[in-house]
Amino acid sequence: MAGNGNRVRVLVGTRKGAFVLESDGKRKRWDIAGPHFGGWEMYHIKGSPVDPNRIYASQTSGWFGQMIQRSDDGGKTWEAVGNEFAYNGVPGTHQWYDGTAHPWEFKRVWHLEPSLTDADTVYAGVEDAALFKSADGGKTWSELSGLREHGSGSKWQPGAGGMGLHTILLDKFNPERIFIAISAAGAFRSEDGGKTWKPINKGLLSQYIPDPDAEVGHCVHRIAMHPSRPQTLFMQKHWDVMRTDDGGDHWHEVSGNLPTDFGFVIDVHAHEPETIYVVPIKSDSEHYPPDGKLRVYRSRGGGNEWEALTNGLPQEHCYVNVLRDAMAVDSLDSCGVYFGTTGGQVYASADSGDTWEAIARDLPAVLSVEVQTLP
Amino acid sequence: MIRVVIPAHLRTLAGVDGELCLEVDAPVTPRRILDALEASYPVLRGAIREHGTRKRRPWLRFFACEEDLSHQSPDEPLPDPVAQGREPFFVVGAIAGG
Numbered sequence: 162m163a164g165n166g167n168r169v170r171v172l173v174g175t176r177k178g179a180f181v182l183e184s185d186g187k188r189k190r191w192d193i194a195g196p197h198f199g200g201w202e203m204y205h206i207k208g209s210p211v212d213p214n215r216i217y218a219s220q221t222s223g224w225f226g227q228m229i230q231r232s233d234d235g236g237k238t239w240e241a242v243g244n245e246f247a248y249n250g251v252p253g254t255h256q257w258y259d260g261t262a263h264p265w266e267f268k269r270v271w272h273l274e275p276s277l278t279d280a281d282t283v284y285a286g287v288e289d290a291a292l293f294k295s296a297d298g299g300k301t302w303s304e305l306s307g308l309r310e311h312g313s314g315s316k317w318q319p320g321a322g323g324m325g326l327h328t329i330l331l332d333k334f335n336p337e338r339i340f341i342a343i344s345a346a347g348a349f350r351s352e353d354g355g356k357t358w359k360p361i362n363k364g365l366l367s368q369y370i371p372d373p374d375a376e377v378g379h380c381v382h383r384i385a386m387h388p389s390r391p392q393t394l395f396m397q398k399h400w401d402v403m404r405t406d407d408g409g410d411h412w413h414e415v416s417g418n419l420p421t422d423f424g425f426v427i428d429v430h431a432h433e434p435e436t437i438y439v440v441p442i443k444s445d446s447e448h449y450p451p452d453g454k455l456r457v458y459r460s461r462g463g464g465n466e467w468e469a470l471t472n473g474l475p476q477e478h479c480y481v482n483v484l485r486d487a488m489a490v491d492s493l494d495s496c497g498v499y500f501g502t503t504g505g506q507v508y509a510s511a512d513s514g515d516t517w518e519a520i521a522r523d524l525p526a527v528l529s530v531e532v533q534t535l536p
Numbered sequence: 537m538i539r540v541v542i543p544a545h546l547r548t549l550a551g552v553d554g555e556l557c558l559e560v561d562a563p564v565t566p567r568r569i570l571d572a573l574e575a576s577y578p579v580l581r582g583a584i585r586e587h588g589t590r591k592r593r594p595w596l597r598f599f600a601c602e603e604d605l606s607h608q609s610p611d612e613p614l615p616d617p618v619a620q621g622r623e624p625f626f627v628v629g630a631i632a633g634g
Contacts, residue, residue: 200545224595224629225545225583241549241579245587 166534169491170235171499172216173507174203177525179218181236184520186493188511191520197239198230202269205486205529206236209275209283213533217283217299219270227269229285229299242299246270246287249306255289256318265289265309272486274329278336284355286326290317290343292355305355308341313360313377320344320380320399327485328384332391340394340409345380348396350409361409365398383485385427387434395437395464397427397485402439404464415464420451426488430513431496435463438498438514440483448503449480457500459514473517474508481506486529493534501527538569539624546584546627550577555624564619566598567610584627599626 171182171191178196197203201220209215214235220228227246230239252265268288276282285293285302291309293302308314317324328342339355342348347362360376370378380399387393396403396412400423403412416422421441430436439458443451450456455474458467481504491497498510505524510517537557547553558572567590574581585592592598597606601615601623617623 222545224543224593225549226586226593227582228549228579244582247588 166491166493166536168535169493169497170208170213170533170535171489171507171509171520172206172208172218172236172529172531172533173501173521173524173527174206174218174486174529175501175505175525175527176202179203179206179220179236180521180524182507182520188493188497188509188520193521194236196525197236201228203528204269205272205531207273207275207531208235208533209280210277211275212280213535215275215280215298217273217275219273219285221269227267229270229273231299243295243301246285246291246293246302247304248291248309249304252309253315255314255324256316258319262315265291267291268323269325271325271327272329274331277331277333284329284331284339286329286341288323288325289319290324290326290346292326292329292339292341294355305351307356308349308351308358311349311358313346316377317343317346318378328381330384330386330391330394333388334391338391338408340384340386342381342384342396344382345378345399347377347379348381348384348394348409361405362412363410364405364412364414365403366401366414367399369399382425383427385429385437387429390434393434393463395427395429397424397439399423399445402427402464415460417460417465417467419458419467420456424483425485426483426500428488428490428498430498431490431492433461433496433513436461436513437463438488439467440488440500442482448482453478453480455479455481455502457498457510457514457517470510470514470517472515473510473519479504484528486531487527489530489532491532491534497532499530499532501530503527537621538564538572538618539621540569540573540627541624542573542580542584542627543629545629546580549579549583552577557621562619563613565611565613566605566608566625569614569625570610595630597626597628597630599628600624 167186173180178199180195204219206218216232218230254262257263272286274284281298330340332338402416457470481502488500503526507521538560540556
């Protein structure tokens with residue numbers, strides 16, 4: 162295989178450990194290593210685009226709290242680095258489930274986003290929602306508190322899974338620009354490297370909040386961006402698949418003919434910025450695919466018109482979920498698409514979604530999937 | 537030497553096997569044991585006590601001499617058998633999860 166690489170490494174975080182899957186460019190035979198950190202919840206594992214051997218992992222446990230692990234050899238060995246996430250100043254309160262004010266408390270790191278330009282710089286999205294940054298390879302962390310303090314923080318509230326900052330998107334053309342998303346607060350944008358922030362939720366409509374088009378309070382599940390088109394973002398909201406073409410200033414719905422527009426994941430094809438993928442889930446209380454059929458839906462026109470991709474996926478008696486950080490793409494010539502399920506399967510397609518194969522079948526529930534395309 | 541037993545996951549993190557032996561100045565208290573433990577194994581900082589407040593994490597307990605000492609002051613001297621190294625100080629993960 163030519164193109165941007167000839168091997169792939171899939172980083173899988175599960176409820177009970179991390180797994181590293183590797184294959185050549187054909188993506189037919191997979192070597193599976195793990196579990197790393199067996200027994201721990203591995204919320205997210207992601208490699209640096211600058212140095213693919215540098216990988217960061219969020220390791221967490223109800224008993225023992227948060228650890229950040231770092232690998233400098235592609236996931237073979239790991240070193241625990243800094244795990245102190247202290248909010249700046251007195252963090253104040255946000256809304257609790259019952260509408261009362263609740264103090265901000267650090268619980269875990271949901272998402273790690275390595276810098277596009279420096280392997281030692283990495284961002285962490287945490288619960289209770291805040292954004293942290295490390296510039297020393299994860300040893301120390303500082304809060305970018307302008308987000309939490311920008312004015313609407315006291316109105317944020319947790320979704321059913323907690324109040325986590327789960328999406329961090331970096332713009333390769335503008336290092337000062339960062340997009341983030343929080344459940345259940347919404348999407349936010351910074352134009353100055355994370356110092357100041359503004360909500361970007363205009364056009365979102367959420368019937369489950371008192372003011373359906375409020376500035377904040379929307380349960381955004383995931384945002385995806387093609388690196389070449391940073392003004393265009395795609396969103397899987399609690400309900401609704403949305404799109405913006407002005408960097409989040411205005412959103413419009415592109416759910417179109419999806420069988421249900423509830424879901425968690427959304428991602429963009431590596432070479433076709435208008436080709437996007439979602440996995441529809443039946444409803445907010447029935448977290449499994451409609452009709453027991455696991456189907457990825459692909460739109461080749463940036464939304465509205467969707468086709469079901471089923472070849473190789475279970476089409477009966479399937480009641481797994483696909484969580485928000487559990488889909489990724491590789492950048493080989495024929496784009497690979499990957500996702501993991503709460504049933505412990507990792508499915509891969511080496512042909513942009515036309516056909517699928519389970520490359521791991523019996524892992525613990527999958528929390529996150531990331532892919533590295535290697536030379 | 538003070539004997540300390542920590543949960544298996546923390547032994548893995550710290551890269552140790554079995555019981556730990558620590559030098560702890562008298563009077564031997566939970567705080568002094570945990571300070572010595574974290575000084576010897578910095579990776580355990582935040583895993584037994586919260587960063588900042590240094591409070592015991594909610595799903596962990598401190599046992600010694602068949603007593604649950606979790607709710608006493610961390611500055612309360614521990615029983616003589618622990619201070620004399622005849623009995624270990626246990627850091628125990630709560631049973632949870634069904």
